[in-house]
Amino acid sequence: MPKVKAKRKSTWVDMTAMCDMAFLLLTFFMLTSNFTQKEPIQVNTPSSISEIKIPEVNIMKIEVDKEGKIFFGIDGQDKRISLLEKIGEAYKMNFTAEEKKEFSLITAFGVPMEKMKSFLSLKPEQRDLKENALGIPSDSLNNQFKDWVRAARAVNKDLKIAIKADQITPYPKIKNVMNTLQDLNECRFNLITSLEEAPKNL
Amino acid sequence: MAEISTEGKGGKHKGKSKKVSTRVDLTPMVDLAFLLITFFMLTTSMLKPQTMEIAMPSKDKVDLSKIPPLKNSLAVTVILGKNDKIFYYFGALKDTKTGIEAEVKTIDFGPNGIRKVLLDRNRAVVDKVNDLRKQNLNRQISDDTLKARVSREKGVKDAPMVLIKATDDSSYKNLVDILDEMMICNIGKYAIIEITPEDLDKIKTMNL
Numbered sequence: 001m002p003k004v005k006a007k008r009k010s011t012w013v014d015m016t017a018m019c020d021m022a023f024l025l026l027t028f029f030m031l032t033s034n035f036t037q038k039e040p041i042q043v044n045t046p047s048s049i050s051e052i053k054i055p056e057v058n059i060m061k062i063e064v065d066k067e068g069k070i071f072f073g074i075d076g077q078d079k080r081i082s083l084l085e086k087i088g089e090a091y092k093m094n095f096t097a098e099e100k101k102e103f104s105l106i107t108a109f110g111v112p113m114e115k116m117k118s119f120l121s122l123k124p125e126q127r128d129l130k131e132n133a134l135g136i137p138s139d140s141l142n143n144q145f146k147d148w149v150r151a152a153r154a155v156n157k158d159l160k161i162a163i164k165a166d167q168i169t170p171y172p173k174i175k176n177v178m179n180t181l182q183d184l185n186e187c188r189f190n191l192i193t194s195l196e197e198a199p200k201n202l
Numbered sequence: 203m204a205e206i207s208t209e210g211k212g213g214k215h216k217g218k219s220k221k222v223s224t225r226v227d228l229t230p231m232v233d234l235a236f237l238l239i240t241f242f243m244l245t246t247s248m249l250k251p252q253t254m255e256i257a258m259p260s261k262d263k264v265d266l267s268k269i270p271p272l273k274n275s276l277a278v279t280v281i282l283g284k285n286d287k288i289f290y291y292f293g294a295l296k297d298t299k300t301g302i303e304a305e306v307k308t309i310d311f312g313p314n315g316i317r318k319v320l321l322d323r324n325r326a327v328v329d330k331v332n333d334l335r336k337q338n339l340n341r342q343i344s345d346d347t348l349k350a351r352v353s354r355e356k357g358v359k360d361a362p363m364v365l366i367k368a369t370d371d372s373s374y375k376n377l378v379d380i381l382d383e384m385m386i387c388n389i390g391k392y393a394i395i396e397i398t399p400e401d402l403d404k405i406k407t408m409n410l
Contacts, residue, residue: 019235022232029246164251167373171282181258
C-alpha cells in the first residue's frame with residue numbers, strides 16, 4: 001500500500017497583490033489628505049445644522065477660548081510675513097529675518113505685541129505651553145486685536161473671517177470681538193460649528 | 203549583495219546562465235506601504251468644519267426716518283438669559299400708544315421649547331418652504347429655483363422679525379443655538395441687537 005505522503009507546500013505567499021492594494025490606498029490618502037493644523041488651544045465648537053464648508057485659503061481665523069482669550073492666525077506663509085511687517089510698522093517694531101521666518105510658520109498665536117519678540121525666540125514646543133497662551137488684548141484701551149485684523153485686511157483683501165469659539169465662552173467676550181469687527185466695517189463673518197443633523201418634519 | 207554581483211561572472215556556467223527566479227520578496231515593501239498608510243490616516247482630517255454665515259449691521263450712521271418702522275404684530279423678541287433660559291415676547295414690551303405691556307414668557311431650547319413657538323409664529327412660511335422642498339425632491343423644480351424661491355418666501359412682507367437680545371450671562375452656545383433655530387424655523391428676518399435696560403429690568407423682576 002502506498003503511503004499517502006503529504007505534499008510539502010511552500011509557505012511563500014505572493015505579496016504583489018497586497019503591495020498593489022497598499023500603494024493604491026497610500027496614493028489615495030496622500031492625495032486627499034490635508035493635514036490637521038496645530039492649534040494653540042482646544043476649542044469645543046457648538047453644533048449647528050449649517051452645512052456650508054469653510055474655504056481653505058484666504059481665511060482669517062479668530063479663536064476664542066473658554067475664558068475669552070483671543071488667538072489669531074491667517075493662512076499663507078508669505079502673507080504672514082507681510083502681516084508681521086505691517087503690524088511692526090504700526091507698533092514701531094523691527095523684526096529680523098529669522099523672526100519673520102519663525103512667524104511665518106505659526107498657524108495661530110495669542111500673545112500681546114510686547115511679548116511678540118520673546119515669543120518668537122522660543123522653541124516651537126514651548127510656544128504651546130499654558131503660560132505662553134496669553135491671548136491678544138482686545139479691551140477698549142489697548143485693542144491690539146483690532147490692529148491685527150486691520151493689518152491682515154491690508155495684507156490680503158480677500159480674507160474671510162472665521163470665528164471659532166468655545167461653547168461656554170461668555171457672550172460679552174464674543175460681543176466684544178464682534179463689535180471690534182463691526183468697528184472695522186467687517187460685517188460678514190463665519191462662525192465655525194460642528195455638524196448636527198437637521199430635524200425633520202417641521 | 204555580493205552573491206548577486208558575482209553571479210553571472212566567469213565562464214563557470216559555460217555560456218548558459220543559470221535561471222534566476224524573478225520573484226522578489228515584497229514583504230518589506232508592503233510593510234513600508236502600510237506604515238505610510240497608517241501615518242496618513244492618522245494625520246489627515248477628513249471632516250472639514252462647518253460654518254454658519256452671519257452678517258451684522260454696519261456701524262455707519264443711517265437715517266432712521268427713512269426706514270419704515272417694524273410692525274409690532276410681526277416682532278418677536280427673544281432674550282437669552284442665564285443657564286440656557288430664554289425669555290420671549292411678541293410685539294413691543296410696552297406699547298407706546300395703548301400702554302399695554304407684553305406678556306413675557308420663559309422657555310428653554312430644544313424641539314418643544316423655543317422652536318415650537320417660532321414654528322407656530324412662522325407657520326405660513328414654513329409650510330410653503332416644506333412644499334417647495336417636496337417639489338424639489340420630486341424633481342419638479344431645480345436646486346437653484348428652490349434656493350431662490352425659499353429665500354423669497356423667507357423675505358415676505360408679513361414674515362415675523364425676530365430680535366435676538368443676548369444678556370451678559372448667556373454663553374456663545376446659546377447664541378449659535380438661537381441662530382440655528384432661525385435656520386430650522388425658516389426665519390429670514392432676524393437681528394442680533396443690544397439689550398435695552400427695560401428688557402433687563404423686566405427679566406430681573408421675573409427672576410428665576
